[in-house]
Amino acid sequence: xxxxxxxxxxxxxxxxxxxxxxxxxxxxxxxxxxxxxxxxxxxxxxxxxxxxxxxxxxxxxxxxxxxxxxxxxxxxxxxxxxxxxxxxxxxxxxxxxxxxxxxxxxxxxxxxxxxxxxxxxxxxxxxxxxxxxxxxxxxxxxxxxxxxxxxxxxxxxxxxxxxxxxxxxxxxxxxxxxxxxxxxxxxxxxxxxxxxxxxxxxxxxxxxxxxxxxxxxxxxxxxxxxxxxxxxxxxxxxxxxxxxxxxxxxxxxxxxxxxxxxxxxxxxxxxxxxxxxxxxxxxxxxxxxxxxxxxxxxxxxxxxxxxxxxxxxxxxxxxxxxxxxxxxxxxxxxxxxxxxxxxxxxxxxxxxxxxxxxxxxxxxxxxxxxxxxxxxxxxxxxxxxxxxxxxxxxxxxxxxxxxxxxxxxxxxxxxxxxxxxxxxxxxxxxxxxxxxxxxxxxxxxxxxxxxxxxxxxxxxxxxxxxxxxxxxxxxxxxxxxxxxx
Amino acid sequence: xxxxxxxxxxxxxxxxxxxxxxxxxxxxxxxxxxxxxxxxxxxxxxxxxxxxxxxxxxxxxxxxxxxxxxxxxxxxxxxxxxxxxxxxxxxxxxxxxxxxxxxxxxxxxxxxxxxxxxxxxxxxxxxxxxxxxxxxxxxxxxxxxxxxxxxxxxxxxxxxxxxxxxxxxxxxxxxxxxxxxxxxxxxxxxxxxxxxxxxxxxxxxxxxxxxxxxxxxxxxxxxxxxxxxxxxxxxxxxxxxxxxxxxxxxxxxxxxxxxxxxxxxxxxxxxxxxxxxxxxxxxxxxxxxxxxxxxxxxxxxxxxxxxxxxxxxxxxxxxxxxxxxxxxxxxxxxxxxxxxxxxxxxxxxxxxxxxxxxxxxxxxxxxxxxxxxxxxxxxxxxxxxxxxxxxxxxxxxxxxxxxxxxxxxxxxxxxxxxxxxxxxxxxxxxxxxxxxxxxxxxxxxxxxxxxxxxxxxxxxxxxx
Numbered sequence: 001x002x003x004x005x006x007x008x009x010x011x012x013x014x015x016x017x018x019x020x021x022x023x024x025x026x027x028x029x030x031x032x033x034x035x036x037x038x039x040x041x042x043x044x045x046x047x048x049x050x051x052x053x054x055x056x057x058x059x060x061x062x063x064x065x066x067x068x069x070x071x072x073x074x075x076x077x078x079x080x081x082x083x084x085x086x087x088x089x090x091x092x093x094x095x096x097x098x099x100x101x102x103x104x105x106x107x108x109x110x111x112x113x114x115x116x117x118x119x120x121x122x123x124x125x126x127x128x129x130x131x132x133x134x135x136x137x138x139x140x141x142x143x144x145x146x147x148x149x150x151x152x153x154x155x156x157x158x159x160x161x162x163x164x165x166x167x168x169x170x171x172x173x174x175x176x177x178x179x180x181x182x183x184x185x186x187x188x189x190x191x192x193x194x195x196x197x198x199x200x201x202x203x204x205x206x207x208x209x210x211x212x213x214x215x216x217x218x219x220x221x222x223x224x225x226x227x228x229x230x231x232x233x234x235x236x237x238x239x240x241x242x243x244x245x246x247x248x249x250x251x252x253x254x255x256x257x258x259x260x261x262x263x264x265x266x267x268x269x270x271x272x273x274x275x276x277x278x279x280x281x282x283x284x285x286x287x288x289x290x291x292x293x294x295x296x297x298x299x300x301x302x303x304x305x306x307x308x309x310x311x312x313x314x315x316x317x318x319x320x321x322x323x324x325x326x327x328x329x330x331x332x333x334x335x336x337x338x339x340x341x342x343x344x345x346x347x348x349x350x351x352x353x354x355x356x357x358x359x360x361x362x363x364x365x366x367x368x369x370x371x372x373x374x375x376x377x378x379x380x381x382x383x384x385x386x387x388x389x390x391x392x393x394x395x396x397x398x399x400x401x402x403x404x405x406x407x408x409x410x411x412x413x414x415x416x417x418x419x420x421x422x423x424x425x426x427x428x429x430x431x432x433x434x435x436x437x438x439x440x441x442x443x444x445x446x447x448x449x450x451x452x453x454x455x456x457x458x459x460x461x462x463x464x465x466x467x468x469x470x471x472x473x474x475x476x477x478x479x480x481x482x483x484x485x
Numbered sequence: 486x487x488x489x490x491x492x493x494x495x496x497x498x499x500x501x502x503x504x505x506x507x508x509x510x511x512x513x514x515x516x517x518x519x520x521x522x523x524x525x526x527x528x529x530x531x532x533x534x535x536x537x538x539x540x541x542x543x544x545x546x547x548x549x550x551x552x553x554x555x556x557x558x559x560x561x562x563x564x565x566x567x568x569x570x571x572x573x574x575x576x577x578x579x580x581x582x583x584x585x586x587x588x589x590x591x592x593x594x595x596x597x598x599x600x601x602x603x604x605x606x607x608x609x610x611x612x613x614x615x616x617x618x619x620x621x622x623x624x625x626x627x628x629x630x631x632x633x634x635x636x637x638x639x640x641x642x643x644x645x646x647x648x649x650x651x652x653x654x655x656x657x658x659x660x661x662x663x664x665x666x667x668x669x670x671x672x673x674x675x676x677x678x679x680x681x682x683x684x685x686x687x688x689x690x691x692x693x694x695x696x697x698x699x700x701x702x703x704x705x706x707x708x709x710x711x712x713x714x715x716x717x718x719x720x721x722x723x724x725x726x727x728x729x730x731x732x733x734x735x736x737x738x739x740x741x742x743x744x745x746x747x748x749x750x751x752x753x754x755x756x757x758x759x760x761x762x763x764x765x766x767x768x769x770x771x772x773x774x775x776x777x778x779x780x781x782x783x784x785x786x787x788x789x790x791x792x793x794x795x796x797x798x799x800x801x802x803x804x805x806x807x808x809x810x811x812x813x814x815x816x817x818x819x820x821x822x823x824x825x826x827x828x829x830x831x832x833x834x835x836x837x838x839x840x841x842x843x844x845x846x847x848x849x850x851x852x853x854x855x856x857x858x859x860x861x862x863x864x865x866x867x868x869x870x871x872x873x874x875x876x877x878x879x880x881x882x883x884x885x886x887x888x889x890x891x892x893x894x895x896x897x898x899x900x901x902x903x904x905x906x907x908x909x910x911x912x913x914x915x916x917x918x919x920x921x922x923x924x925x926x927x928x929x930x931x932x933x934x935x936x937x938x939x940x941x942x943x944x945x946x947x948x949x
Binding site: 002003004012013015016017018020021022023024026027028030031032033034035036037038039040041042044047048050051052054055056057058059060061062063066068071073074075076077079081082083085086087088089090091092093094095096097099100101102103104106107110113114116117118120129130131132133135136140143164165166168169170171172173174175178215216218221244246247248249252253267269270271272273274275276291311318319320321322323324325326327328329330332336338339340341342343344345346347348350351352354355356358359362363376377401402405410411413414416430431432433434460462465466467468469470471472474475476478479480481482483 | 800
């Protein structure tokens with residue numbers, strides 16, 4: 001039942017509105033609202049009960065193992081959330097003067113320094129509000145760099161076909177054409193194809209490493225040389241940074257610019273689909289173009305003074321990407337998480353996420369599932385392909401995904417990357433225990449048995465959720481996106 | 486090891502299964518000369534107790550002042566139930582509802598959110614939210630260019646009274662696509678869009694006109710006239726609005742003869758704390774016929790195999806994970822948690838409650854205007870109706886006045902930079918935008934006035 005349907009005319013949460021209905025005298029009648037907005041008319045208890053019960057219809061990290069590939073659904077420390085919610089942080093106005101912002105600015109500045117170090121880059125801006133906005137910032141900086149040099153012929157961004165959909169969409173938002181290049185059967189980029197693709201029209205390449213195939217791009221140094229020799233720059237999509245944190249740094253691999261997903265690698269909550277945070281880091285030559293604002297430091301001896309650097313300090317900046325400074329509260333949570341881990345905790349993230357992924361890959365392979373890149377090391381995630389099951393049993397990757405819900409596991413990412421047919425992309429993360437991983441493998445093994453004996457059972461799943469499979473065609477054809485009383 | 490559950494025994498068992506000697510061996514595909522060193526610039530680990538102590542001190546450093554800054558982020562009372570329920574782990578630690586059957590909580594909530602936003606704006610459809618108001622305005626501009634079939638132009642008119650930080654953001658986001666943003670001058674005496682300045686653009690091809698209501702100065706635009714003018718010129722009308730104000734003043738769906746086409750804005754006033762600027766959420770609503778040009782996620786109501794009502798992501802064929810380079814936007818998220826809080830907030834308050842808050846904001850603002858009219862040397866520049874902000878001119882450097890008042894614990898407003906309002910010349914020198922929401926008591930308003938008077942006294946004789 002919708003919250004609207006619980007309402008009764010004239011009911012409200014009395015404690016939550018001013019007691020007096022103030023007079024409005026100076027607004028002309030024609031500028032006043034004529035009809036009331038049809039919002040729910042419910043009591044406070046009804047609201048609390050309705051949304052508490054809705055929350056129970058969700059899978060979440062706090063309630064289930066959530067091995068969603070490429071999304072890094074690790075534990076979100078309660079401590080980070082609690083500390084970031086201190087009243088002093090929540091009540092600070094984004095435009096408060098620097099004299100009343102030193103506490104927050106210190107955190108921002110220190111996180112910038114930490115992220116510089118773990119990425120091996122020269123400068124960081126925390127302002128992009130999600131991975132896709134970080135991508136936008138990164139490619140816009142590449143464009144600003146070429147433009148500043150008068151290098152206007154560069155009109156193409158190269159993207160491997162395994163890339164996230166945001167990569168080509170971003171390139172277009174920055175005014176570029178997209179050139180896709182193939183990936184070899186072993187998961188590495190086709191370097192020969194790359195060599196043919198580059199030229200004076202190349203502005204840069206966007207890459208994820210480890211790639212979305214769940215393997216480390218072994219030819220990365222060659223790729224960097226080919227692109228740089230052609231005058232292009234290398235963009236690192238930080239979607240999979242969790243796999244290499246503290247082990248190898250994008251800056252050392254030859255990347256010029258990157259974005260990170262703090263909601264993945266730095267354990268900030270995903271919030272049912274956001275907010276995220278997608279800071280960008282750059283090498284020396286892109287420093288002037290970083291998006292504003294950035295936290296700076298005025299060190300005149302004694303206690304440092306922190307300040308905001310805006311367009312005046314960075315006249316060549318690509319500019320501002322949000323009204324204020326991005327998802328400030330998410331930035332704070334990531335900073336707190338970094339303090340929890342410390343220097344020695346950074347590499348443990350990649351070590352244990354990789355250990356978990358390789359362990360699961362081996363166990364699933366032993367249980368009869370096909371690894372898409374059998375002869376490669378898994379990184380923090382890996383792909384299994386259900387082509388065989390789809391062909392022989394008529395049970396698809398999606399069917400397995402749906403049936404997993406009945407076993408109490410969130411499904412892995414399905415049908416991505418697009419170049420592996422019938423695939424499940426599985427990312428356990430470092431915060432899961434061996435028991436949880438074994439339980440998931442056991443569930444997959446059971447589902448495989450079910451698929452062999454009664455395929456229809458699997459094809460009809462899930463059965464244990466608030467709804468069965470939904471009619472997506474009807475949803476799109478008979479569009480109903482808002483309740484009408 | 487913080488957050489990592491592995492025991493020595495677990496590690497040994499797992500390596501044995503894999504057939505590796507050590508965890509390090511799992512990284513053997515990375516060229517050894519690329520391996521990272523010891524990350525010296527990262528501080529060493531701290532315990533939760535130490536972190537709480539350190540960060541409490543920092544949070545304390547920033548607190549205590551009485552805040553009269555608005556400029557796009559507004560202090561409102563947030564009912565305790567809002568974040569108590571929104572931060573339940575099942576909402577906070579879920580992800581994008583791709584597995585609809587296991588995400589009905591978030592999906593239904595967002596459907597309710599969309600419904601509430603259409604009710605507030607008076608338009609037909611809403612998406613699941615965008616990052617914030619400013620980037621939302623950029624998406625609205627891009628959407629209007631795609632949607633306006635009558636116009637071949639990639640030019641958009643923007644009222645000069647739109648928030649300067651929004652105009653900056655839009656410029657950063659759209660200019661790489663050869664889109665031209667043209668500013669419309671405003672009338673310095675009334676601080677609203679100059680209707681006669683618009684006539685200069687008659688007959689020219691623009692995809693849309695962007696109007697803010699209330700505008701950046703807190704003044705109310707003649708939105709009916711502006712919307713009708715845009716439509717007569719074949720442009721779409723985009724309203725950048727404060728959703729709280731829209732319960733009191735005319736919502737975009739009621740503007741002019743046919744209503745605005747797109748409404749966009751910052752959702753922060755609906756239950757989101759100031760929190761240094763985010764996470765907030767942008768909202769975008771439009772007329773039904775434009776829905777396929779809308780960026781971002783949209784949730785639809787449908788049925789399951791048994792005919793039971795359920796909710797799912799819909800119209801995904803617009804989005805980047807399907808359309809890649811031909812998508813309506815690269816956006817692949819919404820501000821889910823902020824939307825969760827806002828939905829609970831709107832449910833608690835209802836129309837009546839939100840309108841009461843809006844009226845209380847209006848009343849406090851006009852009370853403060855009244856008090857300031859009696860202070861010698863300062864001038865309330867705003868005329869006529871304001872919502873919860875107004876422009877105040879001080880007789881000396883506004884920067885110094887703000888600094889002096891901040892020292893007395895009053896953050897007195899947002900300093901206008903004449904560079905942001907080029908069409909006004911030097912008229913806005915030493916002007917600040919002051920905001921008084923419902924959270925301010927009579928005492929707070931009096932404290933503002935006292936701090937101002939003390940500061941002016943301290944600054945007597947200072948050259949400005």
